[in-house]
Each structure stands twice: as structure tokens, then as C-alpha cells.
Amino acid sequence: MVTLYINGLEVSVEEGTTLLEASRFFGFPIPTLCHMDGLSPYGACRLCVVEIVEGSNAKLVTSCTYPVTAGLHVRTGSTRVVKARKMILELLLASCPQSKTIQDLASAYEVRQQRFKQEYEDCILCGRCVRMCQEQMAAKAIGFRGRGEKRSLGAPFDLHSEECRLCGACMYVCPACQLRCTYTEPDQPICGGCANLSPPCLEKEPFDDMMCYMVPCVACEIRKD
Amino acid sequence: MEKLKSIDDLLILQNRLVAHRDPRIPIIVIPAGTCGQASGANDLIRIAKRELLAKELTDKIHLRITGCHGFCQVEPSVVVEPFGTFYPKVGLKDMVRIIEAVAKGEIIEDFLFVDQETGKPIEKQSHIPFFKRQVRTLLSLNEKVDPIRIFDYIENGGYLPLVKVLSNGNPHWVVEEVKASGLRGRGGAGFPTGLKWELLAKRTSSNCRFLVCNGDEGDPGAYMDRSLLEGNPHSIIEGMIIGAYGTGATEGVIYVRNEYPLAIKHLTIALRQAKELGLLGEDILGTGVNFDIKLVRGAGAFVCGEETALMRSIEGKIGEPCQRPPFPVQKGINGKPTAINNVETWANIPIIIGVGAQEFSKMGTKKNSGTKIFSLVGKIKNTGLVEVPMGITIDEIVNDIGGGPVGKSKIKAVQTGGPSGGCIPAKMFDMAIDYETLTQAGSIMGSGGMIVMDENTCMVDIAKYFMNFLKDESCGKCFTCRKGTQRMYEILDDISMGKGTLGSLDLLEELANTVKGTTLCGLGQTAPNPVLSTLRYFRNEYLEHIVHKRCPSGVCKELITYSINENCTGCQLCQRACSSEAITGKKKELHRIDPGKCIKCGACKSVCKFNAVDVR
Numbered sequence: 001m002v003t004l005y006i007n008g009l010e011v012s013v014e015e016g017t018t019l020l021e022a023s024r025f026f027g028f029p030i031p032t033l034c035h036m037d038g039l040s041p042y043g044a045c046r047l048c049v050v051e052i053v054e055g056s057n058a059k060l061v062t063s064c065t066y067p068v069t070a071g072l073h074v075r076t077g078s079t080r081v082v083k084a085r086k087m088i089l090e091l092l093l094a095s096c097p098q099s100k101t102i103q104d105l106a107s108a109y110e111v112r113q114q115r116f117k118q119e120y121e122d123c124i125l126c127g128r129c130v131r132m133c134q135e136q137m138a139a140k141a142i143g144f145r146g147r148g149e150k151r152s153l154g155a156p157f158d159l160h161s162e163e164c165r166l167c168g169a170c171m172y173v174c175p176a177c178q179l180r181c182t183y184t185e186p187d188q189p190i191c192g193g194c195a196n197l198s199p200p201c202l203e204k205e206p207f208d209d210m211m212c213y214m215v216p217c218v219a220c221e222i223r224k225d
Numbered sequence: 226m227e228k229l230k231s232i233d234d235l236l237i238l239q240n241r242l243v244a245h246r247d248p249r250i251p252i253i254v255i256p257a258g259t260c261g262q263a264s265g266a267n268d269l270i271r272i273a274k275r276e277l278l279a280k281e282l283t284d285k286i287h288l289r290i291t292g293c294h295g296f297c298q299v300e301p302s303v304v305v306e307p308f309g310t311f312y313p314k315v316g317l318k319d320m321v322r323i324i325e326a327v328a329k330g331e332i333i334e335d336f337l338f339v340d341q342e343t344g345k346p347i348e349k350q351s352h353i354p355f356f357k358r359q360v361r362t363l364l365s366l367n368e369k370v371d372p373i374r375i376f377d378y379i380e381n382g383g384y385l386p387l388v389k390v391l392s393n394g395n396p397h398w399v400v401e402e403v404k405a406s407g408l409r410g411r412g413g414a415g416f417p418t419g420l421k422w423e424l425l426a427k428r429t430s431s432n433c434r435f436l437v438c439n440g441d442e443g444d445p446g447a448y449m450d451r452s453l454l455e456g457n458p459h460s461i462i463e464g465m466i467i468g469a470y471g472t473g474a475t476e477g478v479i480y481v482r483n484e485y486p487l488a489i490k491h492l493t494i495a496l497r498q499a500k501e502l503g504l505l506g507e508d509i510l511g512t513g514v515n516f517d518i519k520l521v522r523g524a525g526a527f528v529c530g531e532e533t534a535l536m537r538s539i540e541g542k543i544g545e546p547c548q549r550p551p552f553p554v555q556k557g558i559n560g561k562p563t564a565i566n567n568v569e570t571w572a573n574i575p576i577i578i579g580v581g582a583q584e585f586s587k588m589g590t591k592k593n594s595g596t597k598i599f600s601l602v603g604k605i606k607n608t609g610l611v612e613v614p615m616g617i618t619i620d621e622i623v624n625d626i627g628g629g630p631v632g633k634s635k636i637k638a639v640q641t642g643g644p645s646g647g648c649i650p651a652k653m654f655d656m657a658i659d660y661e662t663l664t665q666a667g668s669i670m671g672s673g674g675m676i677v678m679d680e681n682t683c684m685v686d687i688a689k690y691f692m693n694f695l696k697d698e699s700c701g702k703c704f705t706c707r708k709g710t711q712r713m714y715e716i717l718d719d720i721s722m723g724k725g726t727l728g729s730l731d732l733l734e735e736l737a738n739t740v741k742g743t744t745l746c747g748l749g750q751t752a753p754n755p756v757l758s759t760l761r762y763f764r765n766e767y768l769e770h771i772v773h774k775r776c777p778s779g780v781c782k783e784l785i786t787y788s789i790n791e792n793c794t795g796c797q798l799c800q801r802a803c804s805s806e807a808i809t810g811k812k813k814e815l816h817r818i819d820p821g822k823c824i825k826c827g828a829c830k831s832v833c834k835f836n837a838v839d840v841r
Binding site for chain 1: 526528543544547548550551695696697698699700701702703704705707708709710711712715728729732735736739742743744745
């Protein structure tokens with residue numbers, strides 16, 4: 001057992017536990033996108049940063065990959081942590097505004113603006129699908145390619161891989177594309193439509209080729225009636 | 226080559242080599258590292274060989290092809306030993322005359338290096354101001370050794386430190402000696418090397434331990450490691466064997482980027498020779514020590530210089546950093562304990578053992594011992610590799626060794642530590658160069674790149690350049706690094722085009738600090754340094770771009786206009802140079818530039834002899 005301090009609370013957890021698991025177990029919520037129970041920790045989305053050590057050596061680390069160490073002081077919601085998470089969410093909103101998950105997180109952290117050039121990407125390259133395919137499905141059909149801003153996700157040479165069994169696990173675990181929102185104004189990605197219970201797709205044409213993953217979708221339910 | 230079976234065999238060989246040397250025979254030394262070859266050293270070598278054969282001088286004059294000596298500005302150069310006569314910028318025809326002069330024992334005065342301050346020729350290489358102020362413990366062997374001949378290295382005292390270590394017989398002593406020397410990792414972070422070795426030596430439970438030489442040098446404008454690998458590969462191999470003896474490692478890897486073909490060639494030859502001589506492999510010099518080194522070529526990713534990414538690259542996976550802890554010493558290549566050191570660190574090891582830790586720690590300052598090689602490039606008179614003791618001031622490097630600015634413009638700043646480093650303004654040039662001081666000033670030591678910038682360099686443009694490099698070279702794993710560098714580039718691009726607002730400065734600073742705090746590896750954590758340091762020291766330049774929509778240095782194309790002033794004599798040179806036909810005007814009449822057609826390439830300014838082209 002390792003003893004450490006989370007937000008001042010002295011806790012003992014088993015060795016090998018990550019800071020994220022320990023914090024969640026003791027009731028301190030930490031937002032994540034790339035983390036998933038059952039998959040190996042990866043540390044891509046950086047949302048789960050927490051502050052460790054006190055004083056001038058204090059630094060931010062991703063709680064999902066950092067192992068618990070004896071006597072460590074961890075703060076899961078310090079000013080620095082919240083500030084960093086807000087900026088990360090702003091960057092996420094600037095890249096993938098359509099994801100309901102990201103929107104919800106942004107609104108929970110009171111991110112009200114997005115000051116970068118708006119992009120409309122689908123993928124945040126969190127690598128959940130890659131790990132799912134490799135670790136749970138033992139297929140290794142998809143992976144990362146390239147580096148830097150040219151990094152992308154896909155099967156080798158963009159051909160259908162024989163390894164792929166079309167199991168759909170990669171889609172199932174994706175944090176960005178599930179619950180895709182149907183905001184009204186593309187330039188204002190945070191419409192709040194879901195929060196005030198007036199689903200915007202009621203007035204709009206249903207999405208053309210894009211599937212709505214909102215389950216249960218209020219709009220569809222109403223239309224059925 | 227006969228395999229050496231014992232330590233005595235090596236000593237006998239060394240004695241024989243030294244005795245064989247005839248100090249009276251002059252040697253023509255031609256540095257032919259990558260820099261030398263690029264400026265034509267290969268042609269010089271060809272001509273020298275032909276002349277020596279044709280005139281039947283092969284017994285009277287010897288020829289030695291070496292790696293880079295450091296003064297890359299004046300390549301291709303020739304040094305004539307034993308006196309050390311230095312001929313810079315040697316042409317093909319000059320080579321013939323030099324050989325004739327050497328045969329007669331003369332010196333050609335016209336070809337000598339001329340000191341620009343005194344106007345007098347300087348004969349000896351070591352008397353030239355560029356070399357005089359340096360302390361060349363690492364680079365000095367580059368002049369003495371032909372990198373593809375192991376006997377050259379042994380003759381100059383190479384592998385004697387290894388003999389000292391092996392005959393001492395106590396691995397613990399090696400680690401203690403390196404610890405006592407105070408040597409810190411030359412890769413940039415400055416972790417004490419002895420401490421790293423001690424941690425590795427303690428991991429006795431593992432049956433296999435790795436030593437890695439990190440030669441993935443990717444900073445733009447830095448090439449210290451390349452020169453060492455090309456010019457003196459045996460010093461690195463020897464350092465690694467000593468390290469292996471001290472730490473009990475059995476496997477060695479030298480990771481070199483594939484963009485260094487000459488370094489790979491020389492290393493391959495050096496490794497083969499060391500193996501043939503019995504200095505590598507099983508039962509080294511009959512002492513029962515086993516250690517072998519293999520060469521791994523990097524595929525060109527900048528991030529693979531980061532140690533965890535480097536290990537993954539060696540394993541054959543995508544070069545992507547991973548979380549530390551576990552540190553490589555705990556869990557490295559294939560899960561085995563691994564110690565990774567930079568090329569320059571390894572090259573320091575034989576010197577530490579050779580002169581002793583006490584003597585070594587006297588060089589430099591207390592916490593930063595030894596020497597460090599910097600590659601001095603940019604807007605400066607003497608460019609090249611300089612080796613100086615730690616703790617020397619930037620001013621000494623830039624003005625005394627580098628010779629100050631080119632032309633009349635003033636030096637504005639120095640960028641240290643490559644793309645992840647920061648810009649240090651001229652007013653802080655009295656600052657000592659060591660790990661702590663540089664970090665405090667918002668820069669890093671890095672591997673030792675030093676780019677000098679003068680008034681014609683726009684700091685926004687510099688930050689933009691490095692951000693462009695980093696957004697391509699970030700591995701892309703951490704969201705904040707991948708998107709953060711891209712967004713910082715976008716904001717800087719906007720500012721350089723005059724589209725920036727005061728709000729974008731705040732956003733830039735906020736984003737830079739977030740990227741610094743929330744990324745995994747050294748690349749991401751230091752990536753905002755160019756932005757933060759230029760914002761800290763050159764904020765007024767940013768404001769000039771944003772508020773007044775002008776670029777004070779005349780670099781940012783969107784914000785400048787070219788015009789012709791009264792000085793114009795109507796020579797029509799600029800008119801001919803202009804590719805977009807934007808310049809009109811008859812002969813001997815004042816010309817003018819059509820701003821609509823001008824593409825701001827600067828061709829007119831560079832050809833004008835009368836200083837008649839203005840940039841505003």
C-alpha cells in the first residue's frame with residue numbers, strides 16, 4: 001500500500017494504481033477523454049492533468065499515466081489545473097466543436113468563448129480506438145500515421161485491412177463522435193440547445209449523411225409522436 | 226588487423242605506433258567533415274593525392290584527412306603540421322602551390338589568414354582569435370586523427386583511459402570518478418552523468434543492461450555531435466566501453482540520424498575496427514568484459530532525440546515519448562534498464578578518466594564543470610564550432626571568438642538551445658553560460674546551438690519560424706503540443722501579416738504557458754520558449770506589428786514596402802534583377818517600384834550598389 005495526499009486527504013492505495021484511479025475512487029472527479037477502463041493509459045488528451053508536489057517544483061502531470069508514489073501531494077482542482085483544463089477545452093472546441101462530449105465538458109468548466117480559428121474536425125486523435133483494436137480485439141487493424149499536425153488515424157495505405165473484422169468497437173469507444181450535436185449556428189458552437197431543452201434539429205432538416213448518435217434523442221422522440 | 230589479447234598487447238601496439246612516427250615529416254591536414262566536403266575539400270584531397278604521386282613526394286610529405294576542425298567559415302582549409310600553418314579558403318590551384326611550398330619547407334604568406342582587426346597575417350592556427358580563446362579538449366583530436374584509422378587514435382593516446390580503467394579493476398571506481406568530475410549530460414537537461422550511471426549499476430537483478438548514445442541531433446543550425454561522430458568516432462566508442470565497464474552494461478546502441486551519412490560511414494568503420502582489434506565484443510582485451518555496440522539509424526523525426534521516444538524508435542515502434550516514471554534506468558529498451566547519454570557526454574568520458582576527475586572539474590565552474598561545444602551560426606563574422614569552458618559569458622563567445630557582427634548592423638540577440646530554446650537580448654550578454662542561468666533567462670542550454678541575430682532579424686518572424694518547425698516535428702501524441710504549436714503558429718502568422726490584435730498577444734501568452742505546463746515530453750515543455758522569450762524581451766516588436774502595422778526589421782513581407790530613394794543613379798541593375806517587372810525607369814534616371822507588382826523578394830536591394838533601395 002502506498003500513502004499519499006489527494007487534495008489534502010491522506011489516502012492509502014495499492015501500488016501500481018494511477019493517480020486518476022485513486023482520485024476517482026476517493027470521490028474527486030477528473031475529466032478525461034482518452035482514458036477508458038480496460039485500455040492501457042495513454043495520456044493524449046491531457047485533460048486529466050493534476051498538480052503534484054508543492055512549492056516552486058509543482059508541476060502538472062496527466063493523472064491517467066502517473067503512478068502513485070508515497071508521500072505525493074496531489075491537487076486535482078487547483079487554479080493552475082482548472083486554467084490549463086479550460087485552455088485545453090478551448091483548443092478542443094476550436095478543433096472539434098461538434099462533439100457533444102466536448103461541449104458538455106466545456107460548459108461544465110464554464111468555457112464561454114473560443115478565440116482560435118474555427119476548424120471542423122471529427123477526430124481528436126485520443127487513440128482510444130487504436131488501443132481498443134489492439135488490446136481488446138487483438139486485431140491491430142488501425143493505427144497512427146505521420147507526426148505533428150499531419151498525424152492521422154487509419155488503416156495502412158487507407159485500404160480495408162484484412163485484420164479488420166468490422167466489429168465496430170473503434171466507433172463504440174470514440175469519445176468525440178458519439179452524441180454528435182446538431183447546433184444551429186456553425187460559428188457559435190456552444191448553442192446550449194440541449195441545456196434549455198429545445199433541440200435545434202426540430203426546426204432544421206435532419207442531418208444528410210451524418211448519423212445522430214444522441215440516445216435517446218429528444219428531437220426524434222418528439223417527432224415520433 | 227590482429228586481435229589484441231591483453232592490455233599489454235594494446236600498450237605494446239601504442240608504443241610501436243608512437244615510435245614509428247617521424248616528427249620531421251610534414252603532414253598536410255585537410256579537414257573533410259560534411260562542412261568541408263560541401264565547400265570542396267574532396268577536390269582538394271584529389272588534387273593533393275595526384276600531386277604527391279606525380280611529384281613522388283609520398284615519402285616526404287604525408288597527407289591526413291580529418292573531420293571538421295571547427296572554423297567552418299573558412300572551409301576548405303589546409304593545415305600543415307608539425308608547425309600548424311593554417312591556410313583558409315584554399316582554391317584548387319592554391320593546393321598545388323601549397324604542396325610545392327611544403328616540399329621546400331616554405332610558407333606562402335599570401336594564403337595565410339588575415340586578422341581583420343590588425344590587418345596582419347597569422348601563421349599558426351592556434352594563434353587565430355577564433356581558436357585562441359577556445360579550450361579544445363574534445364575538438365583538438367579532430368585535427369590529429371583520421372577518423373577511419375583506429376591506429377591514428379591509439380597513437381594519440383586513445384584507448385589509454387580504457388587501459389587505466391581495466392587495469393584498475395574496480396567498476397565502482399569508474400562511476401565514482403565520473404560522479405566526482407561533476408559532468409552533466411550534454412544533451413540539454415544537464416542531469417549528472419555519474420548519478421545516472423550509479424542508478425544503472427545498481428540494477429544488478431537484470432541480466433541485460435543497455436547503454437545508448439543519443440546522436441539524433443536535429444536542432445536547426447546545430448552540428449556539434451555530427452562533428453564529433455565524423456571526426457573522432459573512437460572517443461565515443463571508448464567512452465561507451467568505459468561506461469559499460471562501470472555500469473555492467475552488456476549491450477550498446479549508437480542512435481544516429483540517417484541525415485548524417487558521413488557520420489554513419491565513419492562510425493561503421495570505427496566499430497568494425499574496434500571489433501577486429503578486440504576492443505569490442507566478448508572478452509575485451511582478455512579481461513572477461515563483454516560489451517558490443519550496434520548502430521541504429523534514425524528515420525528523421527526530431528522528437529526521437531527525446532530519450533523515451535528514442536528507445537521506442539530503437540525497439541522499432543513509432544517514435545513517441547512515454548510517461549516517466551518509470552525512467553529508462555528502471556525500464557528502458559525492451560523493458561531492460563537503460564542509460565542514455567548524448568554524443569558529447571560520451572566523448573567527455575575518456576578525457577575525465579585520462580586527466581582524472583579532479584583535474585577535469587577544475588575546468589568550467591563549480592556546478593558546471595568541463596567544456597561545452599557550441600555551434601555559432603547566424604549574423605556573425607566567424608561561424609563554426611567553438612569549444613569553451615562552462616561559465617564563460619555570451620559576450621566572449623559572440624564578440625571575442627565570433628568576431629562580432631557582420632557589417633555595420635548591431636547584434637540584437639542570441640538564440641540558444643535550438644528550436645526549444647529562447648532568445649537572449651544583447652543587453653544580457655554578460656550572462657554566464659551554464660544550465661541554471663540559461664533556464665532562468667527563459668532559454669535552455671539544449672545541445673548547444675547558438676544563432677546570432679542582428680537588427681535585420683524580426684523576432685516575430687523568428688518565433689514563427691521555430692513554431693513552424695515544431696508544429697511539423699511534434700509527435701502529435703499530446704493534444705496540447707500538437708494543436709498548441711499549430712495555434713501558436715497561426716497567431717504568429719496573423720501578427721506577422723498585420724492581422725493581430727492586442728487580444729491575440731494575451732491569448733498567445735496564455736496558450737504558450739498551457740502548452741509548457743501540460744505536455745508530456747521535453748519537446749512540448751520547451752516548445753513555447755521561442756514565443757515566451759521573445760514576448761518577454763522583445764514585446765515592443767510585437768506591439769509594433771500589431772498597433773502600427775509595421776515590421777521594424779523589414780522582414781515581414783505583408784508589412785513592408787520597397788521604394789527607391791535619391792541615391793539612385795539609374796544603373797538599371799535592379800530593373801534587370803526584378804523578376805516581376807515592378808521596377809520602371811530609364812537609364813540614368815531615378816527608378817521607381819510599382820508596389821502593386823512588387824513581390825518583396827528583396828532582389829533589388831541585394832544588387833543595388835548605391836544603397837538606394839529603402840525598406841519600410
